Amino acid sequence: MREWAEPLGSILMKEIGKPLKSAISEISRTADIFEATSEAGSQIEGESMFGDVFKGFTRDKVSLTSRVPLGVILCIGPFNYPFNLTGSKIAPALMAGNTVIVKPPSQGAITPLYYGIILEEAGVPPGVFNIITGRGSELGDYLVSHPGIDMVSFTGSSDTGKHIAQVAGMKPLLFELGGKDAAIVLDDADLEKTVDAIVSGAFSYSGQRCTAVKRVLPMPGIADKLIQKVKEKTLLISIGDPAENKTIGPLINSKQCDYVQELIDDAVNKGAKILCGNKREGNILWPTILDNVTTNMRVAWEEPFGPVLPFIRIRSAEEAIEISNKSQYGLQGMIFTENIDLAFNIAQELEVGTVQINGKSERGPDHFPFLGTKSSGLGTQGIKYSIEAMSRPKVVVLNLSEKGKLVKDCKY
Numbered sequence: 008m009r010e011w012a013e014p015l016g017s018i019l020m021k022e023i024g025k026p027l028k029s030a031i032s033e034i035s036r037t038a039d040i041f042e043a044t045s046e047a048g049s050q051i052e053g054e055s056m057f058g059d060v061f062k063g064f065t066r067d068k069v070s071l072t073s074r075v076p077l078g079v080i081l082c083i084g085p086f087n088y089p090f091n092l093t094g095s096k097i098a099p100a101l102m103a104g105n106t107v108i109v110k111p112p113s114q115g116a117i118t119p120l121y122y123g124i125i126l127e128e129a130g131v132p133p134g135v136f137n138i139i140t141g142r143g144s145e146l147g148d149y150l151v152s153h154p155g156i157d158m159v160s161f162t163g164s165s166d167t168g169k170h171i172a173q174v175a176g177m178k179p180l181l182f183e184l185g186g187k188d189a190a191i192v193l194d195d196a197d198l199e200k201t202v203d204a205i206v207s208g209a210f211s212y213s214g215q216r217c218t219a220v221k222r223v224l225p226m227p228g229i230a231d232k233l234i235q236k237v238k239e240k241t242l243l244i245s246i247g248d249p250a251e252n253k254t255i256g257p258l259i260n261s262k263q264c265d266y267v268q269e270l271i272d273d274a275v276n277k278g279a280k281i282l283c284g285n286k287r288e289g290n291i292l293w294p295t296i297l298d299n300v301t302t303n304m305r306v307a308w309e310e311p312f313g314p315v316l317p318f319i320r321i322r323s324a325e326e327a328i329e330i331s332n333k334s335q336y337g338l339q340g341m342i343f344t345e346n347i348d349l350a351f352n353i354a355q356e357l358e359v360g361t362v363q364i365n366g367k368s369e370r371g372p373d374h375f376p377f378l379g380t381k382s383s384g385l386g387t388q389g390i391k392y393s394i395e396a397m398s399r400p401k402v403v404v405l406n407l408s409e410k411g412k413l414v415k416d417c418k419y
């Protein structure tokens with residue numbers, strides 16, 4: 008993977024419009040995941056216990072537990088990380104002893120095909136790794152409901168995830184879905200650090216990340232200067248050809264652009280103020296900042312998956328928690344403040360998988376647990392968590408007999 012990071016990254020960039028540098032690092036990040044997974048996989052342990060914890064049982068009853076594979080894992084990945092978010096499923100699935108079927112995204116199907124060569128060269132036996140290309144809407148139901156599929160590991164939109172959950176039947180599901188990650192900014196936040204986190208978190212890969220910063224909830228004492236600084240930094244963002252590593256490039260398709268524009272227009276019609284952007288050339292949307300966004304606007308709740316950042320001004324931490332939790336999504340949240348005790352207490356109240364304190368929402372590092380609540384997911388990804396999710400306990404209970412009893416001066 009590392010040898011091919013540049014050529015594969017270049018294909019990835021052409022497939023999904025990801026800036027070349029990020030596309031190349033997606034390949035090398037996946038190599039790191041494979042290495043870390045192989046290390047973690049060799050440390051997966053079982054456990055043993057004696058029965059005498061419960062009345063009526065003695066130490067003659069001993070349970071020995073190990074982990075065994077589930078069988079055939081169906082791995083379905085999204086367009087925005089087609090190589091990494093298929094690889095982050097393939098590695099733990101193989102390490103847990105399963106065989107794998109990958110259904111790559113139709114936009115981003117080419118780079119995952121190279122797993123066939125990479126894994127064969129790595130010594131994976133024929134038949135262990137399989138890949139099926141084709142539209143998810145056409146072959147998805149057949150695959151997820153097939154009795155030969157023992158588990159579905161899916162990353163994609165919440166709508167698709169909910170559909171899969173209805174069709175798949177009784178089998179384990181591991182879902183990483185949509186997000187609407189909110190950045191709560193308190194008056195004492197470090198302004199520069201917060202601005203950097205918000206701008207890079209909101210606009211890298213044109214906002215096409217589930218963990219993108221998708222709404223900012225600033226307190227009154229910092230709101231004006233925060234928004235001004237975010238706007239200034241946003242105006243410096245490079246726009247154009249991903250081959251030249253421009254941060255803002257084309258969205259995945261024109262339908263997505265239309266959808267993002269719809270959210271912007273709805274917000275403006277309901278009174279939001281455009282501070283920059285709201286401009287389109289082909290499939291390139293300029294990074295757009297909306298101030299005075301209110302909760303009756305669609306952009307306050309829907310996932311744009313594009314370069315639009317709404318500011319919803321708040322008056323208290325309680326209001327921030329309420330607005331954060333009202334979302335159907337619960338992937339990650341952020342709190343920017345110098346008062347770590349307060350941040351920790353607010354974090355306890357947020358109904359999300361992960362709360363970043365003084366940092367942008369993001370999946371990495373890849374051994375951290377990564378999960379979404381509510382419409383953002385089912386189960387937990389992350390190196391050892393994925394191996395666990397793609398395996399199950401196997402229990403063998405020893406019922407020792409009286410014959411084996413140790414007696415005084417035992418002779419045998």
Ligand code: NAP
Binds near residue numbers: 112148170216
């Ligand atoms: P998507 O439209 O849901 O597609 C994701 C994958 O599912 C694709 O491979 C797609 O195949 C396949 N698919 C579509 N319909 C299916 C069906 N009925 N049965 C089985 N598979 C089906 O999502 P996307 O547009 O690729 O990615 C954007 C969305 O994914 C956003 O909502 C984003 O938040 C979410 N996402 C979440 C995470 C996370 O870690 N939580 C990471 C990345 C993306 P086709 O390409 O052939 O349609």
Ligand code: G3P
Binds near residue numbers: 087215217368369
């Ligand atoms: O949308 C992809 C999701 O997994 C986020 O990954 O590393 O960009 O936070 P990352």
